[in-house]
Amino acid sequence: MKAHRILYAEDDATLAFLTKDSLEQQQFEVDHFANGRECLEAFAKKKYDVCVLDIMMPGVDGFAVAESIRKTDHDVPIIFLSAKTLKEDKLKGLRIGADDYLVKPFSIEELVLKIEIFISRNKKTNKAERKIFTTGSFQFDPENFIVTNNDKKTELTQREAALLQYFFENKNTVLKREQILSAVWGQDDYFFGRSLDVFISKLRKLFAADDSVKIETLHGIGFKLVDRNAD
Amino acid sequence: MKAHRILYAEDDATLAFLTKDSLEQQQFEVDHFANGRECLEAFAKKKYDVCVLDIMMPGVDGFAVAESIRKTDHDVPIIFLSAKTLKEDKLKGLRIGADDYLVKPFSIEELVLKIEIFISRNKKTNKAERKIFTTGSFQFDPENFIVTNNDKKTELTQREAALLQYFFENKNTVLKREQILSAVWGQDDYFFGRSLDVFISKLRKLFAADDSVKIETLHGIGFKLVDRNAD
DNA sequence: ATTATTTGTAAAGCCCCTTTACAAAAAGTA
DNA sequence: TACTTTTTGTAAAGGGGCTTTACAAATAAT
Numbered sequence: 001m002k003a004h005r006i007l008y009a010e011d012d013a014t015l016a017f018l019t020k021d022s023l024e025q026q027q028f029e030v031d032h033f034a035n036g037r038e039c040l041e042a043f044a045k046k047k048y049d050v051c052v053l054d055i056m057m058p059g060v061d062g063f064a065v066a067e068s069i070r071k072t073d074h075d076v077p078i079i080f081l082s083a084k085t086l087k088e089d090k091l092k093g094l095r096i097g098a099d100d101y102l103v104k105p106f107s108i109e110e111l112v113l114k115i116e117i118f119i120s121r122n123k124k125t126n127k128a129e130r131k132i133f134t135t136g137s138f139q140f141d142p143e144n145f146i147v148t149n150n151d152k153k154t155e156l157t158q159r160e161a162a163l164l165q166y167f168f169e170n171k172n173t174v175l176k177r178e179q180i181l182s183a184v185w186g187q188d189d190y191f192f193g194r195s196l197d198v199f200i201s202k203l204r205k206l207f208a209a210d211d212s213v214k215i216e217t218l219h220g221i222g223f224k225l226v227d228r229n230a231d
Numbered sequence: 232m233k234a235h236r237i238l239y240a241e242d243d244a245t246l247a248f249l250t251k252d253s254l255e256q257q258q259f260e261v262d263h264f265a266n267g268r269e270c271l272e273a274f275a276k277k278k279y280d281v282c283v284l285d286i287m288m289p290g291v292d293g294f295a296v297a298e299s300i301r302k303t304d305h306d307v308p309i310i311f312l313s314a315k316t317l318k319e320d321k322l323k324g325l326r327i328g329a330d331d332y333l334v335k336p337f338s339i340e341e342l343v344l345k346i347e348i349f350i351s352r353n354k355k356t357n358k359a360e361r362k363i364f365t366t367g368s369f370q371f372d373p374e375n376f377i378v379t380n381n382d383k384k385t386e387l388t389q390r391e392a393a394l395l396q397y398f399f400e401n402k403n404t405v406l407k408r409e410q411i412l413s414a415v416w417g418q419d420d421y422f423f424g425r426s427l428d429v430f431i432s433k434l435r436k437l438f439a440a441d442d443s444v445k446i447e448t449l450h451g452i453g454f455k456l457v458d459r460n461a462d
Numbered sequence: 463a464t465t466a467t468t469t470g471t472a473a474a475g476c477c478c479c480t481t482t483a484c485a486a487a488a489a490g491t492a
Numbered sequence: 493t494a495c496t497t498t499t500t501g502t503a504a505a506g507g508g509g510c511t512t513t514a515c516a517a518a519t520a521a522t
Contacts, residue, residue, distance in 0.1 A: 091421050100418070157478055187331070190322050194500095195480055201502050219488055220499065388509055425469095426511055432471050450519055451468070 003029040004119050007048040009039040009065060010081070011057045022108040028115070036060025040068055048076060049122065050115050055082040055094075066097055074153070077118035081106070133168035135227040136213035140164060149209055156206075159184070163199050164206075167215070167225035176222040234260040235280040235350050240270040240296060241312070242288045253339040259346070267291025271299055279307060280353065281346050286313040286325075297328055305384070308349035312337070364399040366458040367444035369437075371395060380440055387437075390415070394430050395437075398446065398456035407453040 006023060010016040011034050020030045031046070033039040037060050043051070051069060055062035066078050080094050080101035094101045100114050133140040139148045145161040147154045156164065162184050167175070181188035181196060200215060200223060207213045212228040237254060241247040242265050251261045262277070264270040268291050274282070282300060286293035297309050311325050311332035325332045331345050364371040370379045376392040378385045387395065393415050398406070412419035412427060431446060431454060438444045443459040 095420070095422070101420075103420075159479065189326070189332075189334075190319055191326070191481070194482085197500060198480080198502070200500090204501090217487095217500070390510065422512070425513085428469060429471070429511080431469090435470090448469070448518095 003027055004049040006030045007039065007043060007051040008032045009036060009057060009062060010054040011035060026112050036065045039065050043069055050118050051076055051078045053078060053080055055080055063097060079114055135171065136210040138210065138213060140168060147206060154206060159199060160202060164203055171225050171227060174218055174222055174224045180222065234258050236260045238270065238274055238279040238282045239263045240267060240288060240293065241285045242266060250339065257343050267296045270296050274300055281349050282307055282309045284309060284311055286311055294328060310345055366402065367441040369441065369444060371399060378437060385437060390430060391433060395434055402456050402458060405449055405453055405455045411453065
């Protein structure tokens with residue numbers, strides 16, 4: 001199996017050397033850069049599995065690198081490294097920008113652990129189980145509850161995703177209300193029925209952007225997901 | 232394997248005959264009674280796996296039977312059967328009193344399905360996987376998120392249960408904050424740390440009823456679940 | 463002794479699902 | 493056809509559970 005590639009930005013030479021070395025012992029392939037600019041150049045040329053970015057760097061700092069990376073790649077996991085002195089408000093910033101982060105000083109084990117979590121997560125995503133449903137201009141990733149339409153990502157909630165998945169699995173097929181309810185809600189009664197209607201309404205808003213796809217109502221019976229340019 | 236016993240209350244003789252017959256064909260052992268009183272007498276003598284109760288019965292009705300059953304048995308699954316004419320407000324009543332319910336006319340398949348759901352659920356509960364943690368006067372069922380203390384049941388939320396389970400699995404052992412956070416929250420930072428403190432506070436309220444059990448704080452380190460009369 | 467950090471805990475905030483409320487559409491009935 | 497009932501659409505309210513905040517109290521550090 002091919003080694004996983006890690007992009008590592010860190011301006012402290014000593015720490016960088018140690019970390020890089022440790023990661024390589026774990027069979028990772030590490031490209032280290034001491035500043036943000038070089039980092040971005042490298043990222044443009046190669047595909048990395050995980051990015052590990054120190055926040056405090058002269059010139060282009062970690063935040064900026066991350067921001068820039070995200071413009072071209074919405075998925076690479078980014079792990080921030082930051083100095084310990086940060087207080088709550090700063091931590092908050094970290095939390096929103098990164099997939100995960102570590103506060104220095106960190107142990108190599110911690111870092112390796114986090115990297116491995118992301119890699120194994122992606123393995124799943126890249127291999128067999130990756131089921132992506134497509135219809136019209138929409139793509140739906142039921143594992144991650146994400147619908148993409150022309151680069152516009154929408155995160156779904158659990159129930160929205162479960163319902164949508166059920167529709168995709170039965171595209172262009174009439175689904176009776178009872179059927180949907182027992183499949184998605186596990187129970188079928190008047191109240192869950194109303195809940196279903198609410199969710200139908202939500203999914204319709206989602207599909208409003210493309211009129212070749214829609215959920216049709218069969219009054220008194222159920223619903224049907226229709227893709228005009230069917231597969 | 233022994234047949235599962237069903238207590239069936241139904242005053243309509245024809246329907247009762249049909250239903251009983253169908254259930255017996257599914258290898259269930261069915262005791263049918265045409266009124267609530269007999270039903271309760273039977274319940275007092277035998278152990279049943281599932282109760283199927285018609286609501287509308289002369290004398291003691293289904294609701295009353297259920298109520299009475301619940302006084303001695305907190306766990307038997309109860310399925311209500313009710314006439315179709317019910318409107319929302321009535322359904323509401325059903326929902327709260329029963330584990331599940333069916334609106335007449337129902338198909339036998341539906342009933343069988345529901346019965347089987349409960350039986351298989353209980354199978355799990357009765358067999359191997361049933362792990363019940365005990366400490367002091369408390370019992371904790373991590374499958375069902377329930378803590379029992381002298382017949383007083385407390386339902387826990389997911390996180391409460393996950394945290395409590397982690398404590399039980401490591402009783403009388405010091406658990407470091409980071410350790411708990413990565414085990415129960417999957418991530419460890421300042422904010423989740425505060426969340427942990429809030430949950431510790433909740434669990435302590437739970438244990439307030441028995442002072443031989445408590446969660447101790449190791450300042451700057453973590454927590455420990457202590458059972459004075461340890462196992 | 464004084465200051466900083468960590469912990470306890472009630473309360474606020476937020477997210478998601480359910481439930482309500484009411485309008486609109488469709489079906490049933492006379 | 494006119495009127496009533498049922499079903500559906502959808503915004504908004506409600507409620508539960510987890511996180512976050514806020515502030516007091518306890519503990520540790522200087």
